[in-house]
Amino acid sequence: MRASRLLSLLMLLQAHGRMTAAQLAERLEVSTRTVYRDVESLHAAGIPLYGEAGHTGGYQLVDGWRTRLTGLTAQEAERLFLAGLPGPAAELGYGAAVATLQLKLHAALPPELADRAARVQERFHLDTPNWYADGDASPHLAEVAEAVWRQRRIAVRYRSWAGEVDPVLAPYGLVLKGGRWYTVAGRPGRDGPATYRVNQILSLTTLDEEFTRPAGFDLPSWWREHVVRFRAHLHRDDATIRLSPRGRERLREVASELVATSVDRTAGLPDGAGWVTAVIPIESLTHAHGDLLRLGADVEVLTPATLRERMATTAADLAALYAPRPSGHGGGGQAPA
Missing domain, CATH: 3.30.70 (Alpha-Beta Plaits)
Incomplete structure (x- = not known):
């Protein structure tokens, strides 16, 4: 954990230039005292890092020095597809991994490409909910995401249009549509998967029971066909x-x-x-x-x-x-x- 934080500190300085201890502490979600200790550790390791006191001071890497320690962890590689959606990533509980991933990707780019990437981030922002709603408050979203990843069945209390029900679901995937999260899941006794709005899950228990995804099931393709069927039904x-x-x-x-x-x-x-x-x-x-x-x-x-x-x-x-x-x-x- 500390090694990862030290690397993140280096990536922040490499990406942003000079940063104060308070700014680093905020980005790393630690105390300024921890930042001071981390800087001392980097000094001891021979990293050419120096600090300047005063109102405009801060820590900075020696000009021209760049680290190439940008290897991705397994978790960061798994979250790569969420790098452009920090809001949904945070809702899923992956915010920290995606933030570190973005730093590493930025650090791995040559200066000219890193500058272009920074300009894209400054000029384009993806806000998925519509104007009249902030999306779903889904307290069980992270649990559903974990069950999707680990292929574990979940027992839920679910509020459907016909009333409250208690199904056991095999969640194959999660979809964000118009600011609302849905899980596409199989259910015993049902022919094929169906959609369940995560916001309507009232309680959830993850079972110690693994399920097998249907052979050839492709979430994006299934969802596209589901949207077509839904619109035709409307x-x-x-x-x-x-x-x-x-x-x-x-x-x-x-x-x-x-x-x-x-x-x-x-x-x-x-x-x-x-x-x-x-x-x-x-x-x-x-x-x-x-x-x-x-x-x-x-x-x-x-x-x-x-x-x-x-x-x-x-x-x-x-x-x-x-x-x-x-x-x-x-x-x-x-x-x-």
Whole structure:
């Protein structure tokens, strides 16, 4: 552990130049006293490292000196594919390994390539959750990840759409989709794997029972096919709508890409006020009703009649709720005491 920390300290100085003891302590998650001891150990080992006192001081390697001790540990090599996703890596419990891996990769590059890599890191950032959510708070995510890696069955208490159930799962893999974590897992008595949202696992026990992954199972391929099946299942009916220019502009904020693409494909020419008529796929009347209400008066449902009636009823209820009230009446319709 200490040898790894000493190497990380060298990598930090090599990547960033001068750093104070406080900065090194923060990055290494140790005390400044530990940093002082580590620097003394590096001095004793003959590393050309020097420090300068004062407000602008800090530790620095002699110009031109570079270490080539950049060998990856087994754990770092296993986490290599997460190097560009520090947020998800931390959620999985791999944050420290990925941070050290990035330092080693940076140190192994020639100066000109290291500079280009640093510029990429400064200019591009991957933020996987959408605008209106921070992703899942999944307290059992690290346990599921460990079970995936070790191929161990897990007994879970799971909140499904039909209520709470207690399955035993063989987790084949983890997928991050739209800021939400899912495990693709087999289950006794079920034909083929299914998806389980990790956020809905209420309790988890890792069993001392190893499972065998299905021969030829490929997680990315399976997930792509699952998404296709899921989207096909969502499209159960069509609705014909009219959209104002502002409604069409806001559509991508409130509806799926499939709906927005359908409008682009089926919309006719704008009328005199700029409104267009288009056909959109809908999952159900309830989902379409909720989504289209978010566009307010910038959308009109033409068909199906049942959806139009629901929209009209909601609009009438809202008009009654916000109608001017007699003076002295509160917002809830009750006269003050």
